[in-house]
Amino acid sequence: MLDPASLYTLEDELPPLVEAHLVVALSGFVDAGGAVRLAVQHLRGVCEHRVVATFDVDQLHDYRARRPLMTFSGDRWEDVDSPVLRVEVLRDPEGSALLLLHGPEPDVQWERFVRAVWQLADRLGVVHTTVLSAAPTAVPHTRPSGVTASATRPELLEGFRTWDVEAQVPGHAAALLALRGGQSGHDVLSVLAHVPHYLAGNEYPDAAAVLVRTIAGVTGLSLPVQSLQEAASATRVEVDAQVADSAEAAAVVRALEEQYDAQGDEGRGTGAAEAFLPTADELGAEFERFLARQEDEPGTE
Incomplete structure (x- = not known):
């Protein structure tokens, strides 16, 4: 394996942190x-933020699988929306x-990336890590979003619902990060x-709001969610009207x-296998077809 430390660059001045909490949010x-x-x-x-470390995305990103948007204007290329993977320190009010x-989730070199993250976490004094994700589940939009957790x-x-299911699912970098973190003694x-x-x-946005509220509960930070609730x-x-x-x-x-x-x-639709494989598949497919028809009709958005 190539040196994990060469996968990221630290800023010259690191912020003073005590028992730091790391939130991992890979899209x-x-x-x-x-x-x-x-x-x-x-x-x-809602928080002040500044960069602490930046990863070398060129070593982790498959540009042909996820092509960045480029801006062309008249007679020249003007800009490219390059992917960025970094660690920032955020401060609440x-x-x-x-x-x-x-x-973005890395496409390649997962093991090296994971080792780099935990190396960096140890260097910054991280004592607790929270990994965020979101999945399609058999819940209606008319009920509050919930979360389930693993650790x-x-x-x-404590205080979280967990999955009452054993399953094999496609892997992703955040899950590997949690797995390797546990194996190396980190709290995740x-x-x-x-x-x-x-x-x-x-x-x-309702699911985003519940993620932010969860972070606030775990860290004790003051993180308002009014704009997400709105x-x-x-x-x-909009969905009710449709x-x-x-x-x-x-x-x-x-x-x-x-x-x-x-x-x-x-339960709240969270404690069974149907949360991964909805029991309402047939109904959901019909609803998706309905929404697609709404989007295709003239005058709708």
């Missing part, structure tokens, strides 16, 4: 509803700090937000509501 594979990306945007909007690793120690899961809490599976391809309310109004125009879509939502409510406080 890409496990980011239904763009919840992780929206959470990062929100955190950087009261001055409390956390470290945020954010950017490297049972004690870290992985939090997965639930996104209605029929809206997983749309931005879903965006979530607007999203619900549902009201279709008996088929309304049936989908009612079926998911009944399933959600029947599981009570212990």
